[in-house]
Amino acid sequence: MTRKDSGVPTVRLKSITKRFGDVVANDEIDFTLEQGTVHALLGENGSGKTTLMSILYGLYDQDSGTIVVDGEPREFDSPRDAMEAGVGMIHQHFQLVGPMTVLQNIILGHEPASNGLVDESAARDDIEAICSRYRFDIDRHLDTPIRDFDLGVRQRVEIVKTLYRGANILIFDEPTAVLTPQEVDQLLEMMRELTETGCSLVFITHKLDEALAVADQITVLRDGKAIDTVAADETSEQELARMMVGREVLFDRESRETVPGEPVLEVNGVRVDGDRGLEQVSGVDLAVREGEILGIAGVQGNGQNELIEGIAGLRPVTAGTIRFDDKKITDLSRRHRIESGIAYIPEDRQTEGLVQDYDLVRNALLGNQTISPYVSSGIIDWSAVHDHAETIIDEYDVQAQNANSEAISLSGGNQQKFIVGREIMRDPDVMIASHPTRGVDIGSIEFIHNRLLELRDAGLAVVVVSSKLEEIQRLSDRIAVMYEGEFIDVVDPDKVTEEELGLLMAGRSRDESGEEDEEMHITEANKDMTTKGTEKGDDTDTTVTDSRDGGV
Numbered sequence: 001m002t003r004k005d006s007g008v009p010t011v012r013l014k015s016i017t018k019r020f021g022d023v024v025a026n027d028e029i030d031f032t033l034e035q036g037t038v039h040a041l042l043g044e045n046g047s048g049k050t051t052l053m054s055i056l057y058g059l060y061d062q063d064s065g066t067i068v069v070d071g072e073p074r075e076f077d078s079p080r081d082a083m084e085a086g087v088g089m090i091h092q093h094f095q096l097v098g099p100m101t102v103l104q105n106i107i108l109g110h111e112p113a114s115n116g117l118v119d120e121s122a123a124r125d126d127i128e129a130i131c132s133r134y135r136f137d138i139d140r141h142l143d144t145p146i147r148d149f150d151l152g153v154r155q156r157v158e159i160v161k162t163l164y165r166g167a168n169i170l171i172f173d174e175p176t177a178v179l180t181p182q183e184v185d186q187l188l189e190m191m192r193e194l195t196e197t198g199c200s201l202v203f204i205t206h207k208l209d210e211a212l213a214v215a216d217q218i219t220v221l222r223d224g225k226a227i228d229t230v231a232a233d234e235t236s237e238q239e240l241a242r243m244m245v246g247r248e249v250l251f252d253r254e255s256r257e258t259v260p261g262e263p264v265l266e267v268n269g270v271r272v273d274g275d276r277g278l279e280q281v282s283g284v285d286l287a288v289r290e291g292e293i294l295g296i297a298g299v300q301g302n303g304q305n306e307l308i309e310g311i312a313g314l315r316p317v318t319a320g321t322i323r324f325d326d327k328k329i330t331d332l333s334r335r336h337r338i339e340s341g342i343a344y345i346p347e348d349r350q351t352e353g354l355v356q357d358y359d360l361v362r363n364a365l366l367g368n369q370t371i372s373p374y375v376s377s378g379i380i381d382w383s384a385v386h387d388h389a390e391t392i393i394d395e396y397d398v399q400a401q402n403a404n405s406e407a408i409s410l411s412g413g414n415q416q417k418f419i420v421g422r423e424i425m426r427d428p429d430v431m432i433a434s435h436p437t438r439g440v441d442i443g444s445i446e447f448i449h450n451r452l453l454e455l456r457d458a459g460l461a462v463v464v465v466s467s468k469l470e471e472i473q474r475l476s477d478r479i480a481v482m483y484e485g486e487f488i489d490v491v492d493p494d495k496v497t498e499e500e501l502g503l504l505m506a507g508r509s510r511d512e513s514g515e516e517d518e519e520m521h522i523t524e525a526n527k528d529m530t531t532k533g534t535e536k537g538d539d540t541d542t543t544v545t546d547s548r549d550g551g552v
């Protein structure tokens with residue numbers, strides 16, 4: 001990748017300060033974005049990254065300080081003002097309207113008109129030109145409602161929407177958090193291509209390797225202050241981690257001493273449909289034992305999310321049975337599953353994990369509405385719920401003004417820590433965690449990982465779904481790989497490389513010689529880990545190569 005020399009700064013933020021009540025979110029921050037470069041903004045959850053960029057995007061007024069764009073001091077009263085100056089923002093949480101089509105979402109508020117009518121054909125041409133230039137594949141789906149797509153596609157729609165509005169200064173707020181590894185590579189490549197066409201990019205991220213791979217400059221924020229700005233090719237992950245957290249952070253896989261017990265959660269022949277009524281999970285078998293973490297790896301969209309939503313009771317299963325603690329729970333409601341001991345950390349904290357305009361007290365009650373001491377004889381004990389919210393805040397280091405703060409006022413990572421705390425503190429027997437550290441800073445990732453490992457060591461059955469391979473490898477005792485609605489393999493994390501996992505996630509056997517690709521062998525010992533190919537035009541048995549007993 002070629003990198004351009006710094007020219008005249010595209011954006012200069014001078015001594016920006018922003019307070020929310022007593023919280024100083026930005027404390028006299030200076031920040032310079034050079035023309036045609038990628039500038040990564042790093043920092044722990046709550047360090048002030050989103051606030052700083054929201055000021056540049058006209059969402060917040062700064063209390064003091066100046067914004068200079070292309071050499072001109074600017075005052076943005078709204079995102080519309082910022083957009084007119086060429087500043088666009090792709091948010092962590094998408095701002096799309098579910099029932100509207102992809103095309104309608106892209107042009108919303110900027111509809112081209114012809115004879116007083118919306119000229120969809122002109123819009124279509126413009127969008128197709130943008131898609132082909134930046135290699136987006138969404139132009140095939142312009143007439144489909146956005147609610148039919150997963151997060152990866154929704155994000156691409158957001159990016160195209162921003163480009164459609166003419167932005168050439170693009171702020172990406174944790175864009176890779178919702179993407180698969182392959183999509184991440186594509187996005188990073190696309191970000192470089194955008195700079196080649198004269199765009200200047202701010203890249204907010206927690207992923208140091210991505211910042212180092214794509215950025216020219218990196219600025220680290222801590223506690224609302226800019227700690228330093230360094231050239232990406234003159235620093236390292238270790239140095240950045242130290243600047244962010246103020247200490248060394250280690251992510252080594254520790255060998256474990258304890259042995260898993262009996263299966264507590266068993267799934268047999270389960271089928272689950274996706275949002276569009278198409279079968280996403282095609283009759284899978286799964287058994288999770290006491291004291292183990294089963295990692296489910298897979299490229300997003302291969303049924304893993306539908307499967308765990310089926311287990312958690314958020315989505316009906318169309319066939320098969322789910323048993324927990326030897327009792328059939330297939331038809332139990334979500335609430336009854338919680339009461340029976342199944343906790344769930346959802347993929348999308350914004351819509352499934354929290355009610356954004358509820359305060360943390362009411363959010364602490366979610367899922368505990370029938371549970372003593374919070375509720376007895378149908379009466380809520382708000383003082384007990386308040387104490388509970390405060391305990392979560394303290395023990396999970398959630399940065400919030402207090403328990404009465406609305407969820408929406410918390411940074412994304414702090415919202416995540418609150419949900420993790422609430423779910424773990426239910427004292428469950430089974431924990432199902434979907435992308436548990438999405439959007440979480442490295443210090444907090446270590447913290448959440450350690451909590452999940454503690455649950456396992458305390459004898460819980462834990463299921464972790466993640467598209468981050470290093471997370472799956474670090475946490476799991478076994479890794480089941482899902483591909484097109486089925487388990488294609490079960491592997492030992494100590495014996496598989498990231499490359500092999502990546503191949504499996506792409507539907508390929510670990511044996512690259514190809515001999516085993518066509519028909520993998522089934523041994524007696526692993527027959528019960530086998531899943532049947534069904535709806536996808538494949539009626540052969542798909543085999544797993546792990547020889548331990550027990551279900552996937």
Ligand SMILES: Nc1ncnc2c1ncn2[C@@H]1O[C@H](COP(=O)(O)OP(=O)(O)OP(=O)(O)O)[C@@H](O)[C@H]1O
Binds near residue numbers: 020043049408441
């Ligand atoms: N609308 C708001 N009201 C009150 N406090 C807020 C608001 N927005 C942000 N804050 C607070 O300002 C601080 C900085 O938050 P910000 O979202 O900018 O952090 P961040 O670095 O982007 O974090 P993350 O990586 O978790 O997204 C946090 O303490 C946060 O709770």
